[in-house]
Amino acid sequence: MGTNKQRSRFIDWVNGDTPEKIHEYSYVKKTIPSHTEQAHEEVITPKKARLFDIGYRITAVAVCLVVVSVLLYTVFNLPLFGSPNNPASNEVVERYVEKGLEETGAVNAVAGMILDYRAFDTFGESSVLFIAVGCVMMLLLRDKNNISAEEDALAEKERIIEKEVKDPILQKIVLVVTPCIFMFGIYVVLNGHLSPGGGFSGGAIMGAGLILFAASFGTNSVQRIFNMKTFRGITTIALMCYALSKAYSFFTGANGLETGIPLGIPGAILSSGLILVLDICVGLIVACTMYGFYSLFVRGEI
Amino acid sequence: MSDFLQTVVTFRFEIAAVILFGIGFMNLLLQKNLIRKIISFNIMDSSIFLFLASQGFIDGRVAPIIVNGVTDASNYINPIPTGLVLTGIVVSVSVSAFFLALVHRLYKKYGTVEFDEIIMLAKKEAE
Known part of the structure; x- marks a missing residue:
């Protein structure tokens, strides 16, 4: 009896009469655009528009070729690659490399450069990242004005x-992997x-760990420890x-005063003055931003 | 001919960057799908990063991380382009996220990410 039923289901499937629910645990959001019919009906493009389209394409290709050839010509006239x-x-x-260790205390000259000589940059x-999250939040955050009843139901x-479906293999692996990602x-x-790295790369790694956790356990479980309030506070x-x-x-630098912050022994963790503090700040901002982007795009909330 | 080939091999990174830039630029102009436009924008960004990083490289030198107290500048590559690439990456990520959010809103309103259809629907709406 069972096989009979299965067979009929199989035949249905072959014929294309799929049952309504194929995957119980996941669903594909069927968006029926409000203007579908207008958008997909046979549009008789006027000759003028078609000519414009062809002209646009030809111009675009020509412009690209011109730009690429000018750039290639420039490349051949650049100073020799890899020459000292x-x-x-x-x-x-020379100044950054030779005096960097002495003045900033950072063994990594790049970190010394971007967080001491060019810290304003x-x-x-960091502000750009903060503003970007702000803009995305303005556009995607779900509130009363930004959500229809249909979307709310969805x-x-x-x-x-998310609450009912638990994927044991994924969740167990993520429980092991996430702490390692955070530690790294x-x-x-x-x-x-x-060493190579710093606030931006480390922050991106931590953000990836948070995203992995949120993707496997659901955003709600992350919200318990990381919600809008903590996001705002940390950033x-x-x-x-x-x-x-x-x-x-x-x-102090402009007025020639002593900063009073010891540079420490080069090579030790607690050295190089403010660079460590700035690195931690940048790392926190980047981690929050990465997770904020993910969460806003997936859910429209943090 | 062999001279020319020699030059091409010497400037391989810059040439690859220019070609990538061309690919990105052409796709930016020709693609109608807004998501693809954003992807091509990112390809252009990557080409700029490749170009900057190649400008900082010096043959036979190591990354500017001072080891054993050797602070002579003739041992290390140029650290400045690295810092510029970092700035570029941050701006590229932020701009991509902003673009994607805008496209998300457009999709919500018009139900499509095709540029032409959005323009058509917007024109119809304005009438």
Whole structure:
């Protein structure tokens, strides 16, 4: 009897009469655009429009070819690749490399450069990330004005699926892997002034760990420890901390005062003055931002 | 001919960057799908990063992480392009996220990510 039923289901499937629910645990959101019929009906394009389209394509290809050939011509006239005498490696570079260890205390010259000599630039980068999250939040955050009843029902359904469906293999593996990812991220952040890495890469790793956890356990489980409130708190406090500590060092540097922050022994974790603090701030901002992007795109909430 | 080939091999990274830039630029102009436009924008970004990183490289030198207290500048590559690439990556990520959020809103309103259809529907709406 059972096989009979199965066979009939199989025949149905072959004939294309699929039962309504194929996958009980997942569903594909069927968006029926409000303007489908207008959009997909045979549109008789006027001759003018078609000509414009062809003209546009030809112009685009021509413009691209011109740009690429000009750039290629420029490339052949660049200073020789890999030569030590090319104008890019001038006295600024020498100064950064030769005096960097002495002045910033960072073994990693890149970290010393971006977080000490050019720290204002990095502050701008962190602000850009912060503003980007703000913009995405403005566009995607779900509130009363931004959500229809239909979408609300869908989100509710999603929440129920998330609560009921548990994938044991995935969740067990993620439970093992996530702490390792976090540990590696923290290691990269804290060793930013000693080895390759720093706030941006370490923050991105930690953000990836959070995203992995959220993707396998559901956003709700992350919300218990990381919600809108903590997100706001961490990002603003980290940005403020960055701004204040850098303002202090700019103030003292401009007036020729002693900073009073010991540079420590090069190579030790607790060395190189403010760079470690700034690295931690940047790492926190980047981790929060990465997770914020994911969460806003998936759910419209953090 | 062999001279030319020699030059091409010497400038391989820059040439690859220019070609990638061309691919990205052409797709940016020709693709109608907004998501593909964003992807091509990212390809252009990557080409710029490759170009900058190749400008900082110097033959036979190591990454600017000071080991054994050797602070002579003739041992290390140029650290400045690395910092510029970092800035570029951050801006590229932020801009991509912003674009994607805008496309998300457009999709919500018009039900499509095709540029032409969005323009058509918007024109119809304005009438």
